[in-house]
Amino acid sequence: MTTTSDQAIPSRRRRREAPPRRGAPRGGRTTRRRRKRGPLRTVLLVALSLTVLGTAGLGWIYLKLNGDIETFDGAGLSKNRPASGSSKGENVLVIGSDARTDGNSALGGGSKDDIGRSDTAFLLHVYADHRHAIAVSIPRDTLVTIPPCRLPDGTWTGTRTDTMFNAAFSVGQTEAGNPACTQNTVEELTGLRVDHTVVVDFKGFAALTDVVGGVQVCLPQDIYQGDLNPNRATKGERIFEKGEQNVSGQKALDYVRIRHGIGDGSDIGRIKRQQAFVSSLLKKIKSDGLTPTKLLPLATAATKSMTVDPGLGTADKLMAFAMSLKDVDLHDTKFVTVPWRYQGSRVAIAEPDASGLWAALKADRTIDGEDASGGGGDTATPSASGSPEAGGEASAVAVDGDGIDVAVYNGTTTNGLASEASAALTAHGFTVTGTGNASDPQHTTTVVQYGAGLRSQAETVARVFPGARLESIGGSTVNVVVGTAYAAAGGSPSADPSADGSSVAADARSADDDLCADLSYGSGG
Incomplete structure (x- = not known):
């Protein structure tokens, strides 16, 4: 900016010292006019400089974001994926990794040489109208079929049935985990094509909460160190008081990891608190304003500890996806857990409710039966969609079984x-x-x-x-x-009245629900 002014001033001085043009009026009028133009030129040059600097600064930020974004190998994605465009909406798999590498062990405990595991996961379905969204949590100990997955040496595993869901992320036993295998497993489970996958580790999660200035959470009771770490010999110090409070960084991470000491101590109860946390985080971000200026600090914090699929691996794509959520209403942002039942000490998928839920998402219908495909229409349940799990009367759509x-x-x-x-x-x-x-x-x-x-x-x-x-x-x-x-x-x-996905509506949380409501499951919840 100083350089611009120094260049402009000598130019004015040369014009003032030069003899007047022949026929030009004598006196100070010409000088006064030129003095008016001088500052104007300076202002214009300064404005131009600021514009260039601002553009360059924004470009630098985007370059920095691009440099921070890590992508996983797309070669590990299944060759038998659900068809692209089977739903007008967009499906994003979000995985919370408890990997201990790159400084994460200081936040989460454990060995820095441990393999990557998925601590939590949910499938976010953004409906085609971009005004509704639903996040479906999948308990980590859910028994699922893990389809063939790619190992680090390039070979593929065989299909594994009745296997815990979080085992998919550990296929290959690498420090970074196997996001592609988890994505394959979710596609196998739901029949939905996952458009993007995002993995966030402890550091990225903690940084996000710091950037937004903390997140409001609620505890149904006092929480002690022994509740966070059941292997402690003593109860330890109190780390959370009962009721509402603001948490960030390590405290936020502790909140979403607490499993024992609340309700029946199950992962199902922890999922309820995680859903409440994400709801509160969304409230905070929406209240601050979902603009590129506000999103850039969030993106900067997130990308340092985030891994994404190749299709989301640039800053502009990441920001474009975030901006596509700006019109989604908090009340129309729902959180549910995949329909489940206990099977011994594990969790099994409850049918036909789960299949009905996936059918509803394929048809871009909300769990309340509303058409959110962006094309209008009635509010009937998805039975008219022709989807196999949809229930209802026999399909009027012609079925071509040739070659099957x-x-x-x-x-x-x-x-x-x-x-x-x-x-x-x-x-x-x-x-x-x-x-x-x-x-x-x-x-x-x-x-x-x-x-x-x-x-x-x-x-x-x-x-x-x-x-x-x-x-x-x-x-x-x-x-x-x-x-x-x-x-x-x-x-x-x-007809099967439970097969339209509406059976999960009663247990759904909206992002604008009471922060202290429904925070646990089982005894004492």
Whole structure:
């Protein structure tokens, strides 16, 4: 700025010292006019300099952000992914990593040489109208099918069934974890294509809370050091008082990690507090204003400890996605946990509720039954979408089964159902490879089973049996196990009122809900 002024002043002096032009008026009028133009020139030059400096500064920030963003190897993504564009909305998988590398051990404890693990995960579905969003938490000890995943040496694992969900992130036993394997697992579980994946570690999380000036949280009771670390021999000091308080950095991290000492001490209860925390964080960011200026400090803090998929690996893409959320209302931002039930000490997916939830998201319908596809329409449940898990009357959409082989089994004590189901499949062009009786004759809901890489075929089969649920199995076949619901309808698929995703609405949290409400699960909650 000083350089600009020094260049302008000598120029004015030369004009004043030069003899007046022939015929020019004598006196001070010419000088006065030039004095008026002199400051104007200076102001313009200063303004231009500031503009250039401002642009250069913004460019420098973007370059710095780009330099900080780490991406994981896209070669590890499945070759049998759900089709792109199967939903108008956008799906973003957010993984909280408890990796101890790069200074994280000081915040989370544990060995700095430990392998990367996923501490929490949720699938964020941003509806096509960009006014609604839902985050579906997946408990880390949920039993799922982990499809083939890529190892560090380039080979692929086999399919693993009935495996804890967070084991997917640890496939390969690397310090950085395996985000691609977790993404593959979520796509296998939901049938939804994950558009982007974001991994945030302890440092990134703590930095975010510092940048926003802390986040309001609530505790249902006093919390002690022993609640954070159950291996302590004593109760320890009190680290949180009951009630509302502002937390940031290490305190914020401690809040979202507390599992024991509240309710039944389960991960389900911790998820409820994590959902409350993210709700409060969103409130804070929205109140500060969702603008590029406000987002840049957040992005700067986040990118230092964040890993993303290759499609989100530049600052402009990251900022564009963040800005796309600016019109999402807090009340229309929902937090739910995937429908679940206890299976021993683990968590199992509850069907058909879970399949109904995924169907609702595919159809861009909210858990309250509202059309959020951005194209208007009624507020009916997703049964009219033709989605295999959607429930409702038999689909009016034509089903093309050409090239798909199916084996059919009668899962009831009613004779002839396998033959009836076979006829229905054949009428749609499917090839029935055989019929028989299932080993378990107590099936209520019709089940479409599928082997590795055959989910899309199974979804096509299930469209002939609305209300059917999908089940991943080993092998390389697609099977239909007909249930009593099919028999009760005289061979016609019957409606399943719980299969539209609405069953999770009662337990949903909105981002504007009472901060102190529903913070735990089980005894004492």
